[in-house]
Amino acid sequence: MREIKFRAWNKELEVMVYDNEDNSESYWDGVCITDEEMVNERLKSDYYVWMQYTGLEDKNGKDIYEGDIIKEWDADSIGIVEYDNKYTHFFLHLGLGGAFLVGNLEVIGNIYEDKHLLESEVTE
Numbered sequence: 001m002r003e004i005k006f007r008a009w010n011k012e013l014e015v016m017v018y019d020n021e022d023n024s025e026s027y028w029d030g031v032c033i034t035d036e037e038m039v040n041e042r043l044k045s046d047y048y049v050w051m052q053y054t055g056l057e058d059k060n061g062k063d064i065y066e067g068d069i070i071k072e073w074d075a076d077s078i079g080i081v082e083y084d085n086k087y088t089h090f091f092l093h094l095g096l097g098g099a100f101l102v103g104n105l106e107v108i109g110n111i112y113e114d115k116h117l118l119e120s121e122v123t124e
Contacts, residue, residue, distance in 0.1 A: 002055030007065055008048040009112045016113060017048075049112070054081060054090045058107045066090065067111045069118065073104040078118070080111055 008017045051066040058064055059073075069083045070092055079092040081101065091098040094103075109117050 003017070003053065005053045005063075006050055007053075008046060008050050009067070009110075010050065012047050014108065014112075027122045029032070051110075052083070054101060056090075056101055056105075058105045060106060062107045064090075064101065064107060068107045069111065069114055070101075070111040071106045072099070073105070073106065075099075078108070080118070 009015075009073070010017055049067075054064045056064045058070070064070070064081060066081050066083055070079055070081060071077075072079065072092065077094055079099070080091045081093040082098075083090050084098075090101055092101055108114070110121055111118070
């Protein structure tokens with residue numbers, strides 16, 4: 001079974017929020033101390049954009065989430081990880097089409113913190 005986890009882009013603070021990486025009691029903006037509390041308190045908030053973990057890692061062992069910008073080394077292309085509700089799967093949006101998340105992939109950023117990586121590569 002794949003691990004279910006999320007990260008969130010805080011629109012107000014313009015920061016990406018992950019789980020309790022520093023083992024402090026103040027993670028998720030100091031409000032929640034467990035993932036369950038975080039989901040219950042924040043899921044409906046207008047301050048966050050939620051992104052789910054795909055269950056996959058890149059070639060360096062980094063978790064791949066929705067919204068990540070991926071470099072596909074075998075095809076020398078850059079795309080955005082998106083979720084397709086119709087076919088219920090994650091895919092790599094390459095601008096003119098999509099591809100499954102397979103191959104020699106590397107996370108090089110995300111659409112919120114590294115949008116400049118997409119300026120000449122992918123149109124949304």
